Amino acid sequence: MLPTPNKASVCSRFCPILFKKDFNNKNTELLDLEYKMVFAVGTLDSIYIYDTQSIIPRSIITNIHCQPITDLSWNGSLLLAASSSDGYISFVIFDKNELGEPISPELIEDEKTRTQFQNYLNVDINKNIQKVQNGII
Secondary structure (H helix, E strand, O other), rough: OOOOOOOOOEEEEOOOEEEEEOOOOOOOOOOOOOOOOOOEEEEEOEEEEEEEOOOOEEEEEEEOOOOEEEEEEEEEEEEEEEEOOOOOOOEEEOOOOOOOOOOOOHOOOOOHHHEEEEEOOOHHHHHHHHHHHHHOO
């Protein structure tokens, strides 16, 4: 169970990028993994950003829509999109390494996870984020 005060959770999405663990983190880990994962939980009126090293949210985003949030979607580790029933989509843009330092696929011991992560990284999905940050789009 994760804390999302006052409102029910309606969706959750994991960031597709895996991150190096923060060994200075004293919080209780949710999952015992060789890497850290970041995920967003959407409630009726807020977005909570968690990672697998803590039950305490890294960030809370509120009051971005007039109607309930309906879905979330990640584009790499730099962009999170949130849609709502009012017809709007909001974008949360993260700075490079704000969520953590991405892990190199070679450091992942589990072969299936390493292959899936490498396949994801081979897609040029993050070029669009770089274009947004550079003011091209």
